[in-house]
Amino acid sequence: MFISLLISIFMLPPQERMVTQHLSGMFDHGPLDQGQMQLQRTMKISKRFFAFGILTCIAVYVAYVKWHLGSKPFVGATEGVAESRGDKLSHQAVSTDLSVFYGIMFDAGSTGTRIHIFKFAQQPRETPRLTHETFKALKPGLSAYADDVEKSGQGIKELLEVAKKEVPMELWKFTPLVLKATAGLRLLPGEKAQKLLEKVKEIFQASPFFVRDNCVSIMNGTDEGEQLYRGSFCTPGNSSRRSVGMLDLGGGSTQITFLPRAKATLQTSPSGHTTSFQMFNHTYKLYSYSYLGLGLMSARLAILGGVEGKPLGEGEELISPCLPPGFKSEWQHAEIVYKIKGQKAGEPLYESCSNKVAKMLYKKVHRAGEVKDLDFYIFSYYYDCAAEAGLIDKEKGGSLTVGDFEIAAKYVCKTMEISPGNNPFLCMDLTYITFLLQELGFPKSQGFKLARKIDNVETSWALGATFHYIDSLNRLQY
Template identity: 30%
Template sequence: MLKRPGRQESLADKIYRFRGTLLVVAIPLLLITFVLYVMPSSTSNESVGDYALVNRKMSPEKKSVGSYAVIFDAGSSGSRVHVFHFDHNLDLVHIGKDLELFVQKKPGLSAFAKNPKQAAESLVSLLEEAESVVPRELRSKTPVRVGATAGLRALEGDASDRILQAVRDLLKDRSSLKSESDAVTVLDGTQEGAYQWVTINYLLGNLGKDYSKTVGVVDLGGGSVQMAYAISETDAAMAPKVVDGGDPYLKEMFLRGRKYYLYVHSYLHYGLLAARAEILKISDDAENPCVISGYDGKYTPFCLPNAILMLSYILALFLTFHWSTRKKSFEFFLIFFFFLPYNSVK
């Protein structure tokens, strides 16, 4: 039997006829190609760790340890140490149940103005706490910084310099952390206020936004008060000029793709402890009509003005109609007149 001659089959016809077979083969090839494309080019532990960290698919047991940083805050009322743990994206990682290790102790470095070595020794327990949470293999790569504030700024002569040098010697001789010579410094008022502004606005998620969306900061410390807030570029041009070597009023910072102009000022001696000390100095020679001239000691006042005040209060107390109100007033009366000690003056 003779076959009827037909037209030659085209490539398109062949693809159509074997479409099922081609589909079965193509799907695995496409999957393999996709996997090879998204995987890192290197199979080293570091590359795998970076890839897993970005894609958040690695189990906690295999996750890279990241990096650490140790910061000492040497304030006027006490010293504190902060230890932070970062992943490769510089996001904070928990240390135990908290986002940082925080330990503090009193007094501050300025309390040892006449004994720099003792000032440095006061940081030993904090240093040991910090090193205990940093893996041993990372300690030589973990930076440590010490920032002193108003307490040391207020010291006279070279007392602060001698304390700072003693702290540098301590870190060099007794610490396994990475310490540079410029890592122990006294922050000026502008730096202190600016760093506080950055911290608060970072926690509030304001960094990267317009300056008008940020918040101002007022910090009442032990030895000084810092005020910092962001202003426009126009207002920044009108900031007061610095005189007599004082701290600048303006601090420029570039954060998350945006430039900020910070108006910052630090009021030295206006801190909680410093202000209290100044008030006590002023009141040391004050006179009181209820105290005998020349008397020095503790004295519970009960002179005529106070007696009249107390009797008037008792009368008003018992004329009160509601017992609940009377009871609370009577409790206040007892606290006010009998349990508040009076420190007499000369």
């Protein structure tokens, strides 16, 4: 309103400008008398005043725009033109709701590729909060296409269609699109992993979403734990979970993350087991470590006696005391097919399997003494195995102890001495989980909470990584 008032004062209508020009032309026909000279001087002053007025309008307008944009709660999420190669969004205001924005994260795991589409809301001068998540997963993982890169794009394109349906079209070019790969690609030779990432990047750059040069990458293990923990800050009711630890059992690696209360934990932890991160102007010191090769599928291979990425020779088999006696089959891992079989009947299955697992895990993990005094959520294959063994409700989750896993392992192994059942690996998997938790420092009485979702959000590192990525674009104002 103020600007309009200034313009109405200083801007002459076209008709008045025409009159002024006409009068000026009249003064060119002869010598000027004193009255005409006075009128011309007055007009020159008016022109200067007119120019000064225009400059004043511009200055006031620029100041108003700066103030107006500075008062917005979120800069760049739903305003600005996306520059696919730039480090941040350029800021050109458009008429959209600045309090709502989206982020898309692809989780390229060892056994599947998942898309997380997060919707955030932010009130002025407050921290953003997650309001909705859309999740979909496809199998197999990207690493399965290491020798046929072109096929890897089919699943990526299918999941992008999900994103297009979920994110409003007018926000596509403002929505960051990212893929982060985990243990599956970390276990691949570098050249093969890079070709897969380049293919994904090519597809992303052809999409309508906001894409940077670093839109695809391989996470290191510590990042997984940190981002999993960071994500707990972004959901409703998060304050009660900031002192809760988290255990994640993937296919290729397993992570442990918690916020230490004891100084001794930080002082005695091996190099690389602690990390710092900032969140909402606070610095947190985390115990976080990822054990590559100790995810459930990689552990299976190690217990069977195989080597990651190395096919068996002609006529070779992997014989394991953790498989039912007389059992014989094939098992595929990381695009390699292995012939496997169980040992002949003899020592009870649980005892023979536990001995094998204990040897495989010997000195592989660090025990943090403090964990026995903390509450922990456990996710992924911990959840799946517990549900398959009937320890928790498949949909609702539940609570159990290390001892519950042990009891289930003994029971399943005993029944497999008679029949392999639907999952011949369940004896091995439950035994492995039992020993892994104890090696990490958890006593048999230690209780855990198991959940697929917390506050209707899939439990994974994806939420924290998405929030951190958006933060890195300098698009959040606290």
